Amino acid sequence: MKRLVAALAISIAVVWYLMVSVDQGSANATNSLTIAVSATPLSSPVIVAEKKGLFKKHGLKVQLKLLQGGHRCFDALIKNDVDLATSSESVVMYNAFKRNDFSVITSFVTSDNDVKIIVRKDSGITSLTDISGHSVGMVKGTASEYFFNSALLLNGVENALISARFMAPEELGKALLDKQLDAVSLWEPYASELMQSLKSNGNQISTKGLYRLSFNLLSMRGDTLSKQETHVRVLRALDDAIASIIASPEEAKQLVSAYLNVPLPEIEDYWADYHFHLGLDKTLQLELLSQAHWAIDSGYVDQSQAPDFRDFIDKSALSQIRDTFRSH
Numbered sequence: 001m002k003r004l005v006a007a008l009a010i011s012i013a014v015v016w017y018l019m020v021s022v023d024q025g026s027a028n029a030t031n032s033l034t035i036a037v038s039a040t041p042l043s044s045p046v047i048v049a050e051k052k053g054l055f056k057k058h059g060l061k062v063q064l065k066l067l068q069g070g071h072r073c074f075d076a077l078i079k080n081d082v083d084l085a086t087s088s089e090s091v092v093m094y095n096a097f098k099r100n101d102f103s104v105i106t107s108f109v110t111s112d113n114d115v116k117i118i119v120r121k122d123s124g125i126t127s128l129t130d131i132s133g134h135s136v137g138m139v140k141g142t143a144s145e146y147f148f149n150s151a152l153l154l155n156g157v158e159n160a161l162i163s164a165r166f167m168a169p170e171e172l173g174k175a176l177l178d179k180q181l182d183a184v185s186l187w188e189p190y191a192s193e194l195m196q197s198l199k200s201n202g203n204q205i206s207t208k209g210l211y212r213l214s215f216n217l218l219s220m221r222g223d224t225l226s227k228q229e230t231h232v233r234v235l236r237a238l239d240d241a242i243a244s245i246i247a248s249p250e251e252a253k254q255l256v257s258a259y260l261n262v263p264l265p266e267i268e269d270y271w272a273d274y275h276f277h278l279g280l281d282k283t284l285q286l287e288l289l290s291q292a293h294w295a296i297d298s299g300y301v302d303q304s305q306a307p308d309f310r311d312f313i314d315k316s317a318l319s320q321i322r323d324t325f326r327s328h
Contacts, residue, residue, distance in 0.1 A: 031230055032061040033083035035217075036073035039066050040188060041267055042215040043086050044256045045108045045276060049241035051255045057240070058233040069169050070215070071142050077102065077218055083227070084234065085218045089284060090143040092216065093291040096307040103221045103314040105231055106278050107214045108238055113273040114213050115147040116191040117205040120198065123182035128152065128205060132161040134182035137175055140166040146291055147211045148185035149298065154210060159298070173197060188270055189262045208273075214284055224314045231317035235278060239321060242276045280318055285309050 037043045046064065049055050055062040067073050070087030074095060077085035084105075092104060119125040123134060128151055138144045145166075152159050165181060172184045173194040183205075186194065195202045217238070219231065245252040253271060257264040292306035 031059055031233065032063075033227075033230060033234075034063045034065055034081075035234075036065045036067055036076040036082040036085040038070045038073050038086050038215075039068050039260055040114075040215075041256050041260065041262070041271070041274065042088075042109050042111065042114060042188075042213075044245060044252060044274070045238045045241040046086060046217075047256050047259045048245055048252050049237045051259060052241065052244060054237040054240045054244075055234070058237045060230070060233050060237065062234075069139060069142060071139065074102075074218065077220065080220075083219070083223070084231075086215055087218055088143040089214045089216060089287055090146040090291060091141065092218070092312065093146070093288050093295065094141040096288070096292070096309065096312055097295065097301045097303055100307070100311065101221050103219050103224050103312055104216045104280065104284070105219050105224065105314050105316075106235055106238070106280060106318050107216045107284055108242065108276065108278055109215045110212055110275045110277075111273045112210075112212050113208040113270065115143050115185060115187045115207075115211065117148065117151065117183060117185050117207055118176065118191055118194050118198070119183040119203050119205060120176060120179070121201050121203050125183055125205075126203070128155040128157055131183060132157060133163075135163040135165055135180070137165045137167050137172045137181040137184040137186075139169050139172070139186075143211075143213050144169070144185045144187060146294070147207075147213075150294065151185075151205075151207055151210055153294075189260065189266055192266045192269060193262075212283075212287065214287070216284075219314070221314070224316060228317055228320075232320050235317055235321050239278050242278065245276050278318065278321065280313055280315050285313060288312075 035046060037046050050062060050064055065082055067076060070091045073085035074087050074091050076082045125131055125134060138148050149159055167175060169186060169190055172186050173190060175181045176184050177197055195204060253264060253267050257267050288309040289306055295301045296304060
């Protein structure tokens with residue numbers, strides 16, 4: 001009888017152990033994810049969260065996949081190569097005309113001076129009003145393209161008079177240096193690196209304040225419910241990262257500089273242009289709508305009606321973060 005009881009006890013212990021192991025394995029699988037991160041200091045909250053162990057603090061096992069540009073991060077997301085992706089709102093706008101299976105779950109930084117227009121002085125361009133008839137490089141379907149066309153519009157320049165050349169972000173600088181292009185529309189850190197390479201032959205057109213760029217975290221729409229708990233943990237980690245960035249900016253700049261392999265003085269030059277915060281306010285929706293109307297009016301898209309961007313903004317995970325704050 002004693003042996004029977006002992007055997008039964010062992011069996012129960014084994015079953016319990018297996019059940020716990022399965023549960024832990026499921027939890028680990030649920031909270032393991034890959035985030036496509038654009039290689040720009042705009043991604044600083046994600047980088048700081050990873051380097052300071054803040055994802056781990058919130059029960060996550062996160063792998064970052066560094067890519068050149070938010071458009072490539074978006075492509076990785078829709079191919080299911082990653083679970084989340086960072087991108088500008090322009091990438092969201094362009095792709096919302098094509099598909100409706102993704103969502104913005106938070107914005108985490110804004111800047112009115114991240115995308116810049118760089119020209120060669122020997123091209124004769126001193127302002128945007130001189131740019132007609134010149135070749136300009138940009139990255140198609142990104143903030144680079146939208147920003148440049150918006151700048152033309154605000155300066156009364158017909159975009160039909162420009163020879164637009166679309167290239168990968170890492171190719172634009174060399175094309176300008178080799179005189180294949182006269183100007184480029186490009187984001188940081190590429191813009192600062194290019195100005196250094198051009199030396200005395202480079203000029204940055206004054207455009208600060210013309211365009212408010214936001215950088216956002218995107219998810220496939222079906223995951224906003226099924227992986228909501230994981231998304232909440234991610235946002236808590238990002239919120240901690242932003243608090244750390246604000247409290248210790250020098251440490252944050254050093255972490256980002258090392259991770260992106262960008263010299264610290266470069267990052268310091270434009271760090272003040274970044275405003276880090278989690279949010280999904282009406283400004284994002286209005287900016288998306290404004291950009292969509294530009295895309296329609298300019299003939300960039302065939303559609304005559306803008307997407308309803310309310311359908312692309314999912315506040316469910318972020319609202320839980322805010323509810324937590326209000327309860328304390």
